[in-house]
Amino acid sequence: MFLEIFVRSLIVLMFVSGSVVISYFSTRTLALLVPNPIISNLFLGTGTLILSAAVILGVSYFYVYHGFGAQADIVRKNPAVGNKVVLTFDDGPSKSFTPHILKILAEKKTPATFFMVGSQVEKYPKIARQVVDEGHEVGNHTFGHITVPHSPPPQLASQIMKTNLVIFQHTGKYPPYIRPPRGLYDMRLRRLAKIMGQELILWSLSSQDWHPRAQGNSIAKRLLDQVSPGDILLFHDSGSLLKTEGSNRQPTIEALPPLIDGLREKGFEIISLEEFLS
Numbered sequence: 001m002f003l004e005i006f007v008r009s010l011i012v013l014m015f016v017s018g019s020v021v022i023s024y025f026s027t028r029t030l031a032l033l034v035p036n037p038i039i040s041n042l043f044l045g046t047g048t049l050i051l052s053a054a055v056i057l058g059v060s061y062f063y064v065y066h067g068f069g070a071q072a073d074i075v076r077k078n079p080a081v082g083n084k085v086v087l088t089f090d091d092g093p094s095k096s097f098t099p100h101i102l103k104i105l106a107e108k109k110t111p112a113t114f115f116m117v118g119s120q121v122e123k124y125p126k127i128a129r130q131v132v133d134e135g136h137e138v139g140n141h142t143f144g145h146i147t148v149p150h151s152p153p154p155q156l157a158s159q160i161m162k163t164n165l166v167i168f169q170h171t172g173k174y175p176p177y178i179r180p181p182r183g184l185y186d187m188r189l190r191r192l193a194k195i196m197g198q199e200l201i202l203w204s205l206s207s208q209d210w211h212p213r214a215q216g217n218s219i220a221k222r223l224l225d226q227v228s229p230g231d232i233l234l235f236h237d238s239g240s241l242l243k244t245e246g247s248n249r250q251p252t253i254e255a256l257p258p259l260i261d262g263l264r265e266k267g268f269e270i271i272s273l274e275e276f277l278s
């Protein structure tokens, strides 16, 4: 187990230091053209910092939205379904926000999938049950919102199995899907999903409702501008940057009615994940 953590840390370290070294040498060539040594050094320092941050973020973005190599087992988008999209909500259930979201979905007769955190299901079992009773689908989002690639094998397996169990106990439904927190997965999770009979579902369009300055109208407008056939849209009905809950999801609630109406006006149908995958 320690060897595996060591190897993983080494890979991350090599990736980060490699990005910094490449950025340093790329910036240095340009810095040599600046005649003033103080400005040249300043350019070298900030240039390296900005470029390496861009490389690291760019590679991470590519990994989450596209992955590396063939990944037929990971679902992000399905343009073959035509003008249809799926709504998904992560990190719940939440006492403060999930019931409001359910009310809007019921009023608008819109199906959705909720990727639940096991510890939140234990905390709010009635709301988890309500999600299923109102016809929505559920997925596994780990028990404690862990970072999958960093977790030791026994912990990873128990996080997935425990969450499947609590969701089944409290809702009567076995979750057919898994979505790893932050979209960070690895081969172990892919194998585990296969063994547990679950599909790995990511997303193709994020509402970015986690942003501290997110507002309902701007979330809906940006999504309506960017949406394309077969998108899986990502929202959050709970969660927080550092804990498993605590963030304000009011902007998510405010974004939903104009988004759902806007999607229908644009000719998009909002379908269940089950229909989307079939």
Ligand SMILES: [Zn+2]
Residues within 6 Å of the ligand: 090, 091, 141, 145, 181, 182, 239
């Ligand atoms: Zn999450």
